[in-house]
Amino acid sequence: MSDFAAVIKSLVGQVFVVSVDGLRRQVFEGDRIFAGEQITTANGGSVTLELANGETVSLGANSSWQAGNAQAQEIADSANQSGSSELEQALAAGLDPTTDLEPTAAGPGSAGGAGGAGGGHSAVMLTETAQRVDPTIGFQTAGPGTPGFNLIEDNEPALFTDSTLPATPNAPDNTAPVVTISIDPITGDDLLNSAELGAATVVVTGTVGGEAKVGDSITLNVGGTLFTGSVVDLGNGVLGFSIPVSAANLGAASAISATISSVDEAGNVGTAVDERPYTVDVTAPIITVDVPAVSNDTTPTITGTTDAPVGSVVTLTITQGNTVITVSTPVLAGGTYTVDVPQALAEGPYTVGAQVTDPAGNTGNATDSGAIDITAPAITVDAPAVSNDTTPTITGTTDAPVGSTVTLTITQGNTVITVNTPVLAGGTYTVDVPQALAEGPYTVGAQVTDPAGNTGNATDSGAIDITAPAITVDAPAVSNDTTPTITGTTDAPVGSTVTLTITQGNTVITVNTPVLAGGTYTVDVPQALAEGPYTVGAQVTDPAGNTGSATDSGAIDTTAPAITVDAPAVSNDTTPTITGTTDAPVGSTVTLTITQGNTVITVSTPVLAGGTYTVDVPQALAEGPYTVGAQVTDPAGNTGNATDSGAIDLTAPAITVDAPAVSNDTTPTITGTTDAPVGSTVTLTITQGTTVLTTTATVVAGGTYSADVPAALAEGAYSVGAQVTDLAGNTGNATDSGAIDTTAPAITVAAPAVSNDTTPTITGTTDAPVGSTVTLTITQGNTVITVNTPVLAGGTYTVDVPQALAEGPYTVGAQVTDPAGNTGNATDSGAIDTTPPAITVDAPSVNNDTTPTITGTTDAPVGSVVTLTITQGNTVITVITPVLAGGTYTVDVPQALAEGPYTVGAQVTDPAGNTGSATDSGAIDTTAPAITVDAPAVSNDTTPTITGTTDAPVGSVVTLTITQGNTVITVTTPVLAGGTYTVDVPQALGEGP
Structure with a gap:
């Protein structure tokens, strides 16, 4: 049975309660809150x-509070004194107390509304008579003003009406019957299995007590689906219920609630609710x-897993042929x-079945199979008897x-190498030794384990021989013999x-030759070689198959060396440098003979790296x-020759x-001009103060040149130097x-800032x-007026605009040019x-301010003076105020x-x-x-x-302030046509003034 835990003493705004069944209701002063x-x-509440x-x-x-069972127990006895609280419980649980009662004066279907649910009056007002009648909706509650009802105040020691107060004559019976209900364990153990x-x-059963009676309504709620029945006599003075419930609904939920509704002779309804959780387990x-x-x-060891509880018994059945072995083991x-x-199994296959039953009686099964194998596998291994492969391939079956x-x-010696390889289709295997073996003998052991753990072994041996024979080869470095003799040595x-x-x-x-006694060999190239380099490779193989190799190179040379000589075509150096190239070897001697008229000069110089020479x-x-x-x-001994010519030029x-x-x-x-050859470069150096600019020009046909100064010069004098160098290096x-003059003449122009003269004077x-x-160029919109005027003595000028301008802005441009062409x-x-502005x-x-604020706007400039004249009867007041930014003004x-x-x-x-004016x-x-309030x-x-x-x-706003005790309510309403207003107090007042 649900118990109430607290009473609402006072509230402001909206307050809601959510029942344990998830039903939400609004509550008011005097309402009770039940356990759970x-x-x-809400906002503002x-x-x-x-x-x-x-x-x-x-x-x-925006706060919340949960009513606990401990608090509910403290006030449980007091709760049973009030029938209206039980009715509120029933209503909160969703009971409609008017279901089987005849309609009230309010009409069919009336459920009492907020009055019954909120702990207040339960009255129906008939609009035909405006007469107050007693409620006939199936229940009564004692609200404020009802005889025998006491408001709970802060200074009262108890929460509820004192039952020792004298009874009020002819007071109605408002006490609901007190009932209890309890659900028996579902299926006896609160555990539903698949069966x-x-x-x-x-069938769901349970007992009821208190003032419950045979025939009272029982409602079972399973996941939102309702199943109904009635209270029956179970014998021995025990009342209860037995109601069939859909197994499908029970299987889809995890708890069931039962509600008893008992109506006494006065129509008071007593309810109680019980909820019982249970477990659904239909899974094996x-x-x-x-x-x-x-x-x-x-x-063999048999293992497995299960989600059955620890201690559950797993039964294993091992079958091999006609042998069947059963063994049980607990879940760990x-x-x-x-x-x-x-017991020992024979060699061969067998099967195992596993079975476990959970506490709900659901049985799970699983099977697997295995085999017993106690025979070791056969294996062979084959290592090469001798090999020069240091990672030889090992094979076997x-x-x-x-x-x-x-x-x-x-x-091999202290070296032990282990390598794994899989058995291939056909029962073979092959693998290379994974790291190089040293030269010499080695052994190989092979081992294989079958799936049953049986191991087979085999061994073999081999040897590594990796030493190649030594060999040398010697070809002449250079020779004019086109079939040179090749020699060499070897230990083969x-x-x-x-x-x-x-x-x-x-x-x-290719040519072959045998190794001679003493380990030498010699052979002539069997066909003539062409001029140029060649290479020789020598190779010999020992009986073990190891090959020794050697190389050398030589060259055939029958051609005289190439040579070039380069004398400067023209030079002002009287001991010019002579250079050249040659393919003669570095260090070879080049002999130069210089002839000028009867003068003959001889000089020698060596060939340098890269085949060049210079002297x-x-x-x-x-x-x-x-x-x-x-x-x-x-x-x-081959000789190469070359010639060249040059000239000495010493004239600039x-x-x-x-x-x-x-x-x-x-x-x-x-x-400028020059007699330097066409195409010669003239270098110009322009100097102005500390500024030095350099540019070049090319001599063109006719011996002239031209170039612009490459950067702007400052105003003032500058100098130019020109230099040209001929092919011989003479300069x-x-x-x-010259001078730069770039200063434009200074000029000013003055037009009246504002004027009502349409042909203003420009100076x-x-x-x-x-x-x-x-x-002068005067521009106003699309109008452009041009007028000329001379500069007067003293450097001034003046002229009137020659035609009338329109109202509005205009611009004037003034321009003067000095004799140098500079324009100001x-x-x-x-x-x-x-x-006017x-x-x-x-x-x-209209205003109740006797010194009102006068405001206005104007397009007159900021700071202009506005003069205000205020006239009232014979009184005239004058005040001035400036125009503010934004073109406004204001003054009291x-x-x-x-x-x-x-x-x-x-x-x-x-x-x-x-002047502009306004009024x-x-x-x-x-x-x-004037105002009245009623x-x-x-x-x-x-x-x-x-x-x-x-x-x-x-349309004026009337503000009403309603005060009751500590409660202050404010509401506004507009004045209506005819000078009236009307408004309802927006929240309920308590009883009293």
Whole structure:
């Protein structure tokens, strides 16, 4: 049976309770909270709860509190004193107490509404008579104002009505019957297995007590599906129930609740609820069994896993032919089991079946099979008897299954190498020794284990011989013999064959020759080689198959060495450097013979790395041509020759340079002439102060050149140096000077900033010479006016715009050019303004401020003065205020106005002298509006209607403040047509003034 745990002492806003069944209801003052229910406050809500021990619990907005069983037990006895609390329990549990009762005066289907659910009055108001009648909806509650009902106050020691108070005459029976209900264990153990759920229904039983009686309604709730029945007599003074419930519904849920509803003769309803959890287990336990696939253990260990509880018995049945062995073993912690077959099995296959039953009676099964094998596998191993392969291939055969691992152990001295390899299809295996063996003998052991664990072994031996025979080969380094003799030595046995391979380009010649006594060999190349390098490879193989090799190279040379000589075509060096190239060997001697007229000079120089040579003529030559002869001899005695010629030139080229005397071009063009050859480069150096610029120009046909200065020069003088070098290295020079003048004449222009003169006078100054022409361009929109005026003595000028301008802004551009062509410019702007400024004025239409604030706007410039004239009867007040940023102004009337209308005039003058005006009117009203308020003197409406009248304008807001004790409620409502207003108190008031 559910018990209440607390009573709502007071609340503000909305407060809700969620029952243990998940039903949500709104609660009010005096409502009770039952054990297990959760109370929550909404936004702006709060609640104070009073517990059985007199303590209070207060919750603020957006808070929650869970009613516990301990608190419920403390107030359980008091709870049984109030029938209305049991009814509230029934309503919270979803009971409709009007189900089988005849309709009330409120009409069919009326369930009492919020009055019954909230612990307040249960009355039906008939609109036809407005008469209050007693409720006939099947229950009664004692609300505030009912005889015998006491409000719970903070200073009262008990939560509920004192049963010792004198009874009120003719008081109705509001006490609900107290009942209890208890569900028996489902299927006797609260555990449903697959067999029990295989039936269509399961009978759920239980007992009831208290004031329950035969025929009371029982409702079972299984996962939201309801099953109903009635209380029956179970004998021996015990009442209870027995209700078939769908097995499918029970299987889909994990708890069942039972509700008893008992109605006494006065129509009071008593309810109680019990809930019983249970377990559904229809799943057979999972079990696995693991038998060794093959084993040489005749009593193999059988293992497995299961989710059956620890201690459950697993029964194993081992079958081999006609032999059947049964053994049991317990489930261990972790859900595993393990057991040895209790008697020896024969060699061959066998099967194992495993079975386990869980506490619910569900049985799980699993099977596996294995085999006993106690015969070792056969194996052979074969290592090469002798090999020069240091990682020889080991092969063999075995009857172990394909995929079995053969372990080979190769032993050589202290070296032991182990390698694994799988058995291949056909029962063979092959593997290379994984690391190089040393030269010498070794042994191999092979081992294989079959799946049952039986091991077979075999051994073999071999030897490694990896020493190649030594050999040398000797070809002449260079020779003019086209069939040179090749010789060499070797430690291969006498009579072994040496194979020589002579390679020259695409030509490959092979010749064999025997090893002679003493380990030598010799042979001539059997066909003539061409001129050039060649290589020789020698190879000999010993009886073990090891091959020794050697190489050498030589060259055939029958050609004289190539040589070139290079004398400078023209040079101003009288001992010029002679260079050249040759393919004669480095260090060969080149002999040079220089001839100029009757002068003959001889000099020698060595060939350098890279085949070059270089030497200076050892004595000075005269200006003019000369010849050079070069000769070199290679080591074979072949001689190569070459000749060249050159000239000595000691005369510098002539050159001129021309810079503009004066220019406003900051990168002036420099020109000049020279007798240096066409294509020669002229280097120009332009110097201005610390600035030095360098540029080049090319001599063109006719002996001229031209180049622009590559960077802008500053204003002032500069110099130019020109230099050209001829082919012989002789240099000619020339210089010139010029000046840069880039300063434009200074000029100013002044147009009136604003003027109502449509042909304003434009003036200005300039440092251009007197008589220079100033050109003025006046632009206004699409209108462009041009006028010229001379510079006057003193550097001034003045001119009127020759045609009328329109109202609005305009610009003026002034330009003057000095004799050097430099142009000075200046601009200014002005405006024609013939329109007075716009202005508005705003006085409050009505105001109780006797010095009201006057505001307005204007397009007059910020800082302009607005003059305000306030007139009320014979009173005239003048005040000035500046125009603010944004074109606004504001000022308070400087002295108090009387109640009544007044006018305001505003005036502002712009900088051009144009004046704008505006007027407005307002009124001073200092009399408060009349208002009345009418609240019902007494009313049973907890949200009474408040009305009243006022002479305030329609739409004015009336603010009502309703105060009851510590409760203060504020509500607003508009004034209606006719000067009335009406509004309901927005939240329920308590009983009292």
